[in-house]
Amino acid sequence: MSRTEPPTRWRSVLPHLDEQPPPDLTPPTAGGGSVQVNLPMQLVRQSVQQKEYWDIPAEVVDAYRAFRPTPLWRARGFERAVGARVPVYVKYEGGNISGSHKLNTALAQAYYYARAGVRELVSGTGAGQWGTALAAACAMFGMKCTIFMVGNSLRRKPYRGTLMRTLGATVHASPSTLTDVARRSEAGVNSLSLAIGEAVEYAARTEGAAFCIGSGETYSILHQSVIGLEAADQLAGLDAEIDAVVGCVGAGSNFGGIALPFFSAAATVGTRPPLLVAAESSTTPKLTRGTYAYDHTDATGTGPMEAMYTIGSAYPIPDSHSAGLRFHGAAKVLSAMRHRDQIEATAVGQVEALEAGRLFTRGEMVLPAPESGHALAAAARLAGSGAEGNNGPLRAEKGVVVCVSGHGYLDLGAYQQLLDGELSDEAPDAQALRLAMGDLQRVDRLAEAGSGHER
Template identity: 65%
Template sequence: MTGAWRSVLPHLGHELPPDLSPPTATGPVTAQVPLELIRHSTSRREWWPVPEAVAEQYRRYRPTPLWRATRFEAEIGARVPIYVKYEGGNVSGSHKLNTALAQAHYYRAAGVRELVTGTGAGQWGTALAAACAAFGLSCVVFMVGGSLRDKPYRGSLMRLLGAEVHASPSPLTAIGTAAAGGRGGNSLALAIGEAVQYARQAPERAFCIGSGETYSILHQSVIGLEAIEQLAALGAGVDAVVGCVGAGSNFGGLALPFFAAHRAGELGAAPLLLAAESSATPKLTQGVYAYDHTDATGSGPMEAMYTIGAGYSISASHSAGLRFHGAAKLLSAMRHHGQIDAAAVGQRSAMLAAHAFARSELVVPAPESGHALAAAADVATGRDAGHRAAQGVLVCVSGHGLLDMTAYEQLRAGAVEDSTADAEALHAAVTGLTRVGTTMEVSR
């Protein structure tokens, strides 16, 4: 296991656009984020030692496995090797624990006693519940209501770990009360907004988020750093790296260490870095690069991101962890500068790929990871004419699907359908946003 996180910021060759105050702000926008996490997001320091208290927790499940998925290759007819980095073997069942432990450590050091968050599929909420248990903090989770109904045992697991769990929209916040009866039960932005409002109700609470922030992506760099070492130990090379994207911490954690290593002269040719998103929330493939809100309250800083609009009504899907309207500002800037690429994957294709992987490799992926597997399969077989690999493909299975049996049962029953974004609604949702610039062609 690596003893440090690696920042990609010194290797970008460009600055991230600054955050803006929302139009309704009457003064400076402040955040309850510990100073050390702010440093993680802004400093050009490259290597950050993992605190021993966090490293102690990491040693319970890291390093995570990497293997060549030969049976999956045969199942799909791959032309090149496919290597899998698996992050589902911890109590949260996903990569989210990597940053949850780090954040709980820093928030406790800053004097916070209760962390509040919003979660989509429940992986982040479970990870934060576990991290709070590890560091002696209270935890409150607002989970997307539709997802909690589909995955009730996610709620059970979070409660088992000591968290208080509420379906969003809830009656505990003004924004939740206002949204009750509408389509808010599918909105991760609303669940996050409820967490923001609830955290502000008491001084000992702090809102905590686990995907889109630059410091979260830094903490996830353990994934890619381990993968580079493990591939080297196997004498294997890859020229495509694939991960799924909700806001971006899984993909960023896997792919950006490869980008940094290439820029530092430690790797040969630059690999394709491919972000696999849901066709229901296609921010990187159909969105605009603009300043937008990160949650439904509209009270926090506006970030430069690829977005389909914070107000866009997102349809229900089994991949709630991908159901966020925007991509992380770090990944968005890299997309804008042609440093990463993206592909949109339909829900049925994702679930079929996940099912094939479960049958062949005997590991059940979360539906979110099915998007990465589908995109990786398209690259490895040559079905994706725009994204090719001649040497090998690395894909991250970012979480297990053992609590997603409703989705798999519906797949077996033929009841899983694709949900694509409505072009007219997309246009309306981004109308009026301040654009950052025009998208450049991807260069490798």
């Protein structure tokens, strides 16, 4: 790949997994049938086929050229600020209209849906990056766009809504007055799961519309592989050695995008991959405190159930500024890899995350999103005294590459609270976690019962 051109192929991790993720479970509907998810066939193929490289459509490559390749540099100022023992390299995805990595898959999905005849795309968004990315992609491919954004997040960041509307999208605060799922929700509930549930319901009843998702699906993670492919090439150009790769995790597209190409490259030549460390919010600790079970991806309770690390789709997630990480479950590909100890996870509180973001801003003159601050905090741990992972302490000995998934220029309210000493962390309630996970079908128990889903 030329260092002045974006990749022309995505790279899938599926051919390199010893076991594929367990199949989805489709629950029955009231009429006795099942919910059908209408995906363009190419997205279906990208989710299941054991094909390593996928050609990126020429129209999508042309769109990528406006902002890719994205920059990678050694963050020496940040290293000094956090007392790093080893180099820390940063892959920055915030330099596009959406302000985040989300545009990589939004452009691809809008392209495929438009070719399939869909006229309107509908989705839910937490922090707003995905909603902005989808609005931009729909504008580029001549489609309507409707977004349900987590209400607390939209109130904190009203200009996210303004930007989406400037791009032609219709934006609703979730919970809204438009859907049955919102009317049935508990008072005061604000979650990405609910926003997604509203979008699913709205799309199902709107002619010419389709629901699309920006993070947890296998095809979305495939599209994000451009991040890791570029990063590996750029690190090689710098003769840089790294033994740890870090990204923040909501459902997983950012972490999957930066990390999985390194896993695939190592599997191809039979070497040990770097530490692949997912940094999650301590308010939503699915990979560090969750269970590997079948759960819903949204709040409707009607869509397919996926095998995921989850704290339960019914769990009332504590509020935080990292709305993009406030999703109850992790992508099924990442969950399967976590189950086999192929990736690690560590939880970070929002105070530590925003403090890492503040130090990064002063050292590197780039303001990261609160979500990205979680990855920077984890990278600082790995490059310093170490981090706590799934199976014990984690420590980088050569170098760390971390994905700064987006900018924080619409998150200055969070930094203001940090500077004023008003920011705090709300720990998940242990009893509520147990209740939310208690009735879920654990994957290992299904295996013991002879379901064919083996650990």
